[in-house]
Amino acid sequence: MRHEKDWYKDQVIYQIYPRSFKDGNGDGIGDLKGMAEKLDYLKELGVTAVWMSPVYASPNVDNGYDISDYRQIMEEFGTMEDWERFRDGAHERGIAIIMDLVLNHSSDRHQWFRESKKSRNNPFRDYYIWRDPAPDGGAPNGWLSVFGGSAWEYVEERGQYYLHFFAKEQPDLNWDNDETREGIFDIIRFWNEKGVDGYRVDAISYLDKGLDGRADMSEAFGTSSCANLEGTHRHIKDMVKKTIKPDNLMTVGEVIIRNDQDARDYTSAASGEFDMAIAFVPPIVEIKTWSPERFKREVEENYECLKEDGWWARFLSNHDKPRQVSLYGDDKRYWKESAKMLGCYLHTLPGTPFVYQGEELGMTNYGLPSIEDYDDIDTKNYYHTMIQEGAAKEEALAQAQSVSRDNARTPMQWDESPNAGFSPSRPWLPVNPNYTQINARQQMEDPDSIFQFYQKLIVLRKENPVMVHGDFRLCGPKEGPVIAYTRSLGEETWLAVHNFSDREIWFEHENVSEDSLVIISNYKDPKLKEGAVQLRPYETLVIRISLQSN
Ligand code: GLC
Ligand code: CA
Numbered sequence: 001m002r003h004e005k006d007w008y009k010d011q012v013i014y015q016i017y018p019r020s021f022k023d024g025n026g027d028g029i030g031d032l033k034g035m036a037e038k039l040d041y042l043k044e045l046g047v048t049a050v051w052m053s054p055v056y057a058s059p060n061v062d063n064g065y066d067i068s069d070y071r072q073i074m075e076e077f078g079t080m081e082d083w084e085r086f087r088d089g090a091h092e093r094g095i096a097i098i099m100d101l102v103l104n105h106s107s108d109r110h111q112w113f114r115e116s117k118k119s120r121n122n123p124f125r126d127y128y129i130w131r132d133p134a135p136d137g138g139a140p141n142g143w144l145s146v147f148g149g150s151a152w153e154y155v156e157e158r159g160q161y162y163l164h165f166f167a168k169e170q171p172d173l174n175w176d177n178d179e180t181r182e183g184i185f186d187i188i189r190f191w192n193e194k195g196v197d198g199y200r201v202d203a204i205s206y207l208d209k210g211l212d213g214r215a216d217m218s219e220a221f222g223t224s225s226c227a228n229l230e231g232t233h234r235h236i237k238d239m240v241k242k243t244i245k246p247d248n249l250m251t252v253g254e255v256i257i258r259n260d261q262d263a264r265d266y267t268s269a270a271s272g273e274f275d276m277a278i279a280f281v282p283p284i285v286e287i288k289t290w291s292p293e294r295f296k297r298e299v300e301e302n303y304e305c306l307k308e309d310g311w312w313a314r315f316l317s318n319h320d321k322p323r324q325v326s327l328y329g330d331d332k333r334y335w336k337e338s339a340k341m342l343g344c345y346l347h348t349l350p351g352t353p354f355v356y357q358g359e360e361l362g363m364t365n366y367g368l369p370s371i372e373d374y375d376d377i378d379t380k381n382y383y384h385t386m387i388q389e390g391a392a393k394e395e396a397l398a399q400a401q402s403v404s405r406d407n408a409r410t411p412m413q414w415d416e417s418p419n420a421g422f423s424p425s426r427p428w429l430p431v432n433p434n435y436t437q438i439n440a441r442q443q444m445e446d447p448d449s450i451f452q453f454y455q456k457l458i459v460l461r462k463e464n465p466v467m468v469h470g471d472f473r474l475c476g477p478k479e480g481p482v483i484a485y486t487r488s489l490g491e492e493t494w495l496a497v498h499n500f501s502d503r504e505i506w507f508e509h510e511n512v513s514e515d516s517l518v519i520i521s522n523y524k525d526p527k528l529k530e531g532a533v534q535l536r537p538y539e540t541l542v543i544r545i546s547l548q549s550n
Pocket of ligand 1: 062065066102166202203254280319320
């Protein structure tokens with residue numbers, strides 16, 4: 001595909017979690033063949049790019065985020081030919097391919113690590129981060145891994161510990177070693193040559209570990225204190241310059257953003273790193289801290305911060321978060337209204353929208369009945385830690401159910417046939433029983449469905465540059481559950497209003513009038529008056545306003 005300058009700005013990117021998308025060979029696990037079968041579905045939805053979570057060879061300790069061979073396809077997902085068929089089918093339909101690059105760590109089964117752990121003087125000895133034990137024989141320091149427990153693991157053969165920020169089967173790569181970096185850059189070039197259009201770069205904020213005392217990881221979620229150190233930015237710039245810029249590929253980095261400076265460092269054109277950033281927030285933190293007020297504040301701040309020289313990745317869901325309608329909306333009484341409202345919010349903000357599989361159907365959280373039903377390593381560790389700390393089983397399970405990443409990973413709900421049409425066999429993770437009411441087949445036929453609402457949003461975005469390039473201005477009160485803003489480009493001004501609550505609320509804006517043109521809304525008859533609109537539960541609407549009367 002051709003990659004014009006800034007091409008990523010007009011995209012609508014759809015994230016596929018391959019394990020849960022569609023099973024093409026009947027073994028209960030989603031795969032590339034299944035993905036290819038659903039390309040027409042994606043075309044019909046209207047998305048212009050697909051980001052697939054990792055499909056490389058992996059022992060699946062962290063579902064593909066532990067890679068044992070970056071040049072091979074995971075057996076369960078198919079072969080390189082299957083990948084190429086998917087690529088060709090996508091490109092024929094004008095859909096770009098974004099691969100997930102996991103470069104902070106590899107699997108402990110990767111050949112580099114298998115060699116590295118053998119001795120202190122083998123050719124791969126410095127590919128990972130090894131340290132001598134502390135004087136008492138324990139770990140070199142008290143750092144904790146993101147998934148719980150120590151971030152260090154002892155290896156007999158070397159008499160040393162290696163560092164792992166995630167599971168112990170995910171040893172961190174040593175980016176300060178020239179050969180490691182060259183090896184990594186060759187992997188990227190390999191995929192460039194295969195015709196990939198861009199990358200989502202996983203957990204990339206910690207390449208420089210700051211082990212010399214600049215960082216501290218001794219608290220749970222302490223990763224932010226060792227994020228974004230000088231060496232991390234140096235390594236990213238080097239990688240982007242050598243492997244990404246020559247082909248003008250798209251990049252989105254999954255990073256830690258603590259302030260405006262971090263956002264600019266990662267995503268301004270001037271700094272030469274990524275085109276956009278996905279800011280990582282642990283699900284448990286997001287569940288506890290989100291609010292419409294916080295959304296308003298953050299959207300305004302990061303708009304101001306990047307409007308001159310940067311761009312935004314917009315997402316409400318991914319494979320690491322609970323389902324958006326369950327988290328930010330109401331997945332019962334106002335299920336359809338709130339799912340549409342969230343979609344409209346996502347697509348009308350400045351930036352490139354990322355839609356996570358099933359979001360376009362309003363798929364909801366499924367609290368699996370017992371801890372044995374869970375697959376996610378993070379959920380299991382979390383549950384067992386709670387039990388160890390004295391929590392009752394029911395309490396630990398309830399917590400795990402609300403934060404589990406498996407909420408987003410239950411199989412895609414295609415139709416009302418057994419296993420939701422995902423697979424003829426028992427799926428690797430249970431299907432949400434609500435698939436008989438929530439599924440793609442029904443929604444594709446129903447003009448009032450969430451799916452068709454997403455279709456409309458995507459068409460609007462393709463046809464109206466104001467949605468992509470318009471200036472952004474927050475309006476209305478900073479407090480309260482209504483998020484409203486204008487987007488303006490030339491003569492055109494659109495006002496978007498979203499009610500993040502189940503209450504009826506009047507929203508006032510001097511340029512609203514009874515006959516303002518309604519671009520899109522989730523209720524049939526928006527209640528527009530002179531200077532105000534009466535919002536119903538989870539109502540969303542976009543209207544064209546005229547600023548002339550000002
Ligand atoms: C990222 C991924 C997550 C994975 C982790 C370790 O946060 O999104 O799924 O577990 O990195 O690779
Ligand atoms: Ca399969």
